[in-house]
Amino acid sequence: MGKRIGMEIALAAAEAAALCRPDVIAAYPITPNTHIPEHLSDIVAEGRLDAEYICVESEHSAISACCGASGTGARTFTATSSQGLLFMQEVLPIVSSLRLPVVMVIGNRAVSGPINIWNDHSDIMYQRDTGWVSLFVANGQETVDMVIQAFKIGEHRDVMLPVNINIDGFQLTHVVEPIFMPDQEEVDRFLPTYKPFAQLHPDKPMTMGALGLPEIFNEAMRAKDEAILRSKKVVLDVWKEWEKQFGRKYEPIESYKTEGAETLLMTMGSMGETAEIAIDELRKDGFPVGLLKIKLWRPFPFEEFRKAVKGAKCLAVMDRAVSFGGPGGPVFAEIRSALYDEPKKPKMLNFIIGLGGRDVQVEDFIKMAKKTASTKKLKPEDAYEIYGARE
Amino acid sequence: MSTTNVNPKKLVENFELYAPKLIEKMEYFSPGHRACQGCGEALAIRLMCKALGKDTVISNATGCMEVISSLYPTTAWNLPWIHVAFPNSASVGSGVEAGLKALRRKGRIPDRYVKTVAIGGDGGTVDIGFQALSGAMERGHDMLYVCFDNEAYMNTGIQRSGATPFGSSTTTAPAGKASIGNKTWKKNVAEIMVEHGLPYVATACHSYPIDFMNKVKKARSIKGPSYIHCLSVCPTGWRSTSETCIKLGRLAVETGIFPLYEVEYGKYKITVDPPEKLRSVTDYIKPQGRFRHLTPDQIKGIQERVLMERNKFMNKVNHSKSWEELRAPQGK
Numbered sequence: 001m002g003k004r005i006g007m008e009i010a011l012a013a014a015e016a017a018a019l020c021r022p023d024v025i026a027a028y029p030i031t032p033n034t035h036i037p038e039h040l041s042d043i044v045a046e047g048r049l050d051a052e053y054i055c056v057e058s059e060h061s062a063i064s065a066c067c068g069a070s071g072t073g074a075r076t077f078t079a080t081s082s083q084g085l086l087f088m089q090e091v092l093p094i095v096s097s098l099r100l101p102v103v104m105v106i107g108n109r110a111v112s113g114p115i116n117i118w119n120d121h122s123d124i125m126y127q128r129d130t131g132w133v134s135l136f137v138a139n140g141q142e143t144v145d146m147v148i149q150a151f152k153i154g155e156h157r158d159v160m161l162p163v164n165i166n167i168d169g170f171q172l173t174h175v176v177e178p179i180f181m182p183d184q185e186e187v188d189r190f191l192p193t194y195k196p197f198a199q200l201h202p203d204k205p206m207t208m209g210a211l212g213l214p215e216i217f218n219e220a221m222r223a224k225d226e227a228i229l230r231s232k233k234v235v236l237d238v239w240k241e242w243e244k245q246f247g248r249k250y251e252p253i254e255s256y257k258t259e260g261a262e263t264l265l266m267t268m269g270s271m272g273e274t275a276e277i278a279i280d281e282l283r284k285d286g287f288p289v290g291l292l293k294i295k296l297w298r299p300f301p302f303e304e305f306r307k308a309v310k311g312a313k314c315l316a317v318m319d320r321a322v323s324f325g326g327p328g329g330p331v332f333a334e335i336r337s338a339l340y341d342e343p344k345k346p347k348m349l350n351f352i353i354g355l356g357g358r359d360v361q362v363e364d365f366i367k368m369a370k371k372t373a374s375t376k377k378l379k380p381e382d383a384y385e386i387y388g389a390r391e
Numbered sequence: 392m393s394t395t396n397v398n399p400k401k402l403v404e405n406f407e408l409y410a411p412k413l414i415e416k417m418e419y420f421s422p423g424h425r426a427c428q429g430c431g432e433a434l435a436i437r438l439m440c441k442a443l444g445k446d447t448v449i450s451n452a453t454g455c456m457e458v459i460s461s462l463y464p465t466t467a468w469n470l471p472w473i474h475v476a477f478p479n480s481a482s483v484g485s486g487v488e489a490g491l492k493a494l495r496r497k498g499r500i501p502d503r504y505v506k507t508v509a510i511g512g513d514g515g516t517v518d519i520g521f522q523a524l525s526g527a528m529e530r531g532h533d534m535l536y537v538c539f540d541n542e543a544y545m546n547t548g549i550q551r552s553g554a555t556p557f558g559s560s561t562t563t564a565p566a567g568k569a570s571i572g573n574k575t576w577k578k579n580v581a582e583i584m585v586e587h588g589l590p591y592v593a594t595a596c597h598s599y600p601i602d603f604m605n606k607v608k609k610a611r612s613i614k615g616p617s618y619i620h621c622l623s624v625c626p627t628g629w630r631s632t633s634e635t636c637i638k639l640g641r642l643a644v645e646t647g648i649f650p651l652y653e654v655e656y657g658k659y660k661i662t663v664d665p666p667e668k669l670r671s672v673t674d675y676i677k678p679q680g681r682f683r684h685l686t687p688d689q690i691k692g693i694q695e696r697v698l699m700e701r702n703k704f705m706n707k708v709n710h711s712k713s714w715e716e717l718r719a720p721q722g723k
Binding site: 050051058065070073091199203210211212213 | 445446447448450451457458461462463464466468469470471472473474475476478479481482483484485486487488489490491492493494496497499500501505522523525526527529530
């Protein structure tokens with residue numbers, strides 16, 4: 001059943017990736033994910049993992065090398081953050097179109113302008129529509145578990161898509177937490193050797209990455225969309241299997257004290273843990289409030305989400321990215337659209353918080369919850385605010 | 392074998408005799424692709440594949456060759472082939488090489504050597520893919536990179552690249568009353584690759600098929616990174632007639648504009664001798680519409696530059712030493 005150890009989460013992510021026995025790792029250093037490739041290169045250098053570690057000259061080349069390696073049928077891993085993820089962007093939708101199950105850990109960090117190395121979710125939001133299965137973790141244990149699950153999800157024949165695991169930069173990557181680290185034998189049992197559907201090999205030559213004319217492009221996009229929609233069932237199955245073997249339960253939308261809650265807060269990533277404390281305090285004061293935490297961002301779990309908000313009077317969505325000139329934060333836009341056709345829906349407010357590592361404290365969640373509950377009527381343009389921004 | 396000074400008739404006779412032994416019959420880059428008539432690049436790729444043989448994986452940059460060869464659901468490739476994007480043929484290739492190495496070591500693919508070959512046009516190599524190329528070569532992957540240089544972005548409609556020659560008119564460096572066309576001299580990436588410390592670097596041209604194929608075979612046999620820069624005539628972009636494709640490649644060599652050589656472990660060697668007295672650059676420039684605006688004075692300037700470059704190059708041929716020759720003497 002593995003050992004419970006204290007470990008920095010970035011190192012734990014690297015240990016978890018190594019337990020999956022990747023054949024090729026290609027990564028480029030960028031704060032705050034750097035400890036992941038560093039530690040993996042250590043693991044390879046010590047001879048604990050038999051893998052090719054490619055010290056690429058950029059993130060663009062990191063993800064490109066992952067494409068080539070995964071194309072040969074190798075299990076492939078990379079990690080990045082922020083500008084690095086944006087530099088990869090050209091290639092990200094191609095990875096999913098080529099149906100290559102590359103796994104990537106993203107140490108989420110603000111995107112430059114002004115340069116800032118601290119956490120928010122703007123990096124992944126720019127990549128939202130690239131066709132990757134996208135998971136969000138709230139702590140170290142989830143990081144380890146989801147890295148291992150990611151390979152199993154991505155490599156499933158019904159999916160065959162790349163998967164990214166989003167870990168808040170610094171708030172998670174650089175924090176030491178107690179973590180149950182599964183042992184090799186357990187991981188091997190859960191995750192067998194990767195058997196690729198297609199391989200770049202002369203024994204069966206094949207063309208990967210052909211040119212698609214308008215006559216087939218719609219179909220190609222539909223096939224990718226269907227694959228990612230199908231992946232939800234696989235995600236749920238893999239989580240069930242995980243729970244059975246490791247005893248830890250995962251849900252696309254996790255609920256915390258939602259019973260009888262009139263006001264719901266909704267978070268993604270590490271903020272959920274701070275919000276839980278706020279919920280505890282508010283509940284102590286008799287305030288009927290609960291928390292929803294999104295774990296599965298793509299494919300978006302519409303069904304589970306609608307079920308989770310049923311009966312709530314108001315919903316506060318916490319975003320850690322801005323959609324400039326748009327309808328609110330990217331998570332909020334999604335949530336509002338998901339509930340549009342519901343006959344009875346909660347009043348929805350959007351708080352854009354914690355940008356570029358700005359601290360969000362327990363009191364902030366209490367304030368936001370109270371504001372949400374007390375807001376009577378909303379014009380659409382008042383629906384979002386960049387919380388805590390000084391005038 | 393130098394073929395320049397051989398009587399062409401005699402050459403053809405010999406060719407009939409030797410060709411079946413020299414050139415593999417198997418087509419790995421099949422006819423039926425959509426290249427323009429007289430495309431030097433498609434011919435060069437066909438020859439390259441024959442020299443490489445079956446146990447090869449190709450990583451292809453975006454460009455003419457990807458477009459003309461991989462129109463879904465058809466493919467011209469009888470080799471395993473991957474195309475990802477424009478600037479990353481070399482980095483995709485490094486992943487392929489690493490993947491094959493790891494899988495072979497772990498017994499998950501048959502235990503035999505498969506060569507990784509990354510290819511790209513001049514835009515995908517000397518411009519947008521330059522960083523990926525430099526990184527992949529510096530990392531020492533066991534990979535051959537071949538640049539098929541037709542001297543502009545032909546796929547997108549003849550825009551200027553870093554490999555476009557001086558005085559050439561392109562759609563983004565057009566000749567006009569106030570401009571000679573492209574105002575810069577061709578970037579010499581083969582030399583930059585030599586400075587990466589590669590064990591094998593060569594230049595080639597489809598107009599010298601045996602020379603090119605020998606170089607590809609040599610590069611294939613070398614464990615480690617190697618680079619071939621193959622001048623590929625593009626009748627569409629060069630505004631020349633399709634039947635002059637081979638001739639223009641030969642003229643590039645005979646005028647000294649594009650010397651054919653190889654650099655093996657640091658030692659320069661000319662592989663195809665140009666005539667003792669180089670032909671005038673006018674012979675090369677005149678049949679090409681991309682140079683038609685050049686005045687005699689401007690052509691004279693190009694001639695002077697070509698001769699200067701030739702001297703620079705000959706200096707390397709005459710004085711370069713191989714790594715072995717340069718090895719410091721061992722202590723007594």
